Amino acid sequence: MGPSAMKPLPLKAPDLSKVAEAIAAHRDQPGALLPLLHAVQDALGYVPSEAVPMIARALDLSRAEVHGVISYYHFFRSEPPGRQVVQICRAEACQACGAEELLAHAERVLGCARHGTRADGAVTLEPVYCLGLCASSPAVQIGAKLHARVTPERLEQLLAESLTDAEAV
Ligand code: FES
Structure with a gap:
C-alpha cells in the first residue's frame, strides 16, 4: 500500500464487531481466508491491522500467513480508503x-x-x-x-x- 496522509485510528468497537461477524460467518468453510478477507473489506472498506491476529487465531494460521495473503492481493487494502x-x-x-x-x-x-x-x-x-x-x-x-x-x-x-x-x- 502506498503513502497515505491519514493515519488509521484504533478500530472502534462496532468495527471490531463487524470483523467478529465476518469471522463467525466464514471460519468453518473450506478455504475460509479469502472469503473472510473479502467480507471484512466489504464491511469496513479495508482490512485493519487489528483484524489480522483475530483472523489468524480463528483459522489457526500465523499472523504472517494472513498478512502475506493481504499483501499478495492488490485488491486488499490495509488502510482506510478515501471517501x-x-x-x-x-x-x-x-x-x-x-x-x-x-x-x-x-x-x-x-x-x-x-x-x-x-x-x-x-x-x-x-x-x-x-x-x-x-x-x-x-x-x-x-x-x-x-x-x-x-x-x-x-x-x-x-x-x-x-x-x-x-x-x-
Ligand atoms: S483488461 Fe481492463 S477491463 Fe479487463
Whole structure:
C-alpha cells in the first residue's frame, strides 16, 4: 500500500464487531481466508491491522500467513480508503488502449499518487487488474460505477461529477 496522509485510528468497537461477524460467518468453510478477507473489506472498506491476529487465531494460521495473503492481493487494502475510490484497470486489454496514460492523467488531475489517498482524504487512486470490460477498454470504476472506453477528457468529466465541489481539484 502506498503513502497515505491519514493515519488509521484504533478500530472502534462496532468495527471490531463487524470483523467478529465476518469471522463467525466464514471460519468453518473450506478455504475460509479469502472469503473472510473479502467480507471484512466489504464491511469496513479495508482490512485493519487489528483484524489480522483475530483472523489468524480463528483459522489457526500465523499472523504472517494472513498478512502475506493481504499483501499478495492488490485488491486488499490495509488502510482506510478515501471517501471516493477511483480504480483504473491496468490489465492487458486496457494497457493496449491507453490505461497507463489514463492512470498518469488521473494522478495529475487528482493530485494523488497511484495506490495512495489524497491528503484531504477525499479520494484513493488504485490501479486494478481487470474490471470485466475488456472489450470496451480502457475501463475505470469510480465508487460502485463502471465506465467503459474512458478517454482522459471523459475521466476528468467523471471525476468532476463524482467528487463534491469541495473535494474537486
Ligand atoms: S483488461 Fe481492463 S477491463 Fe479487463
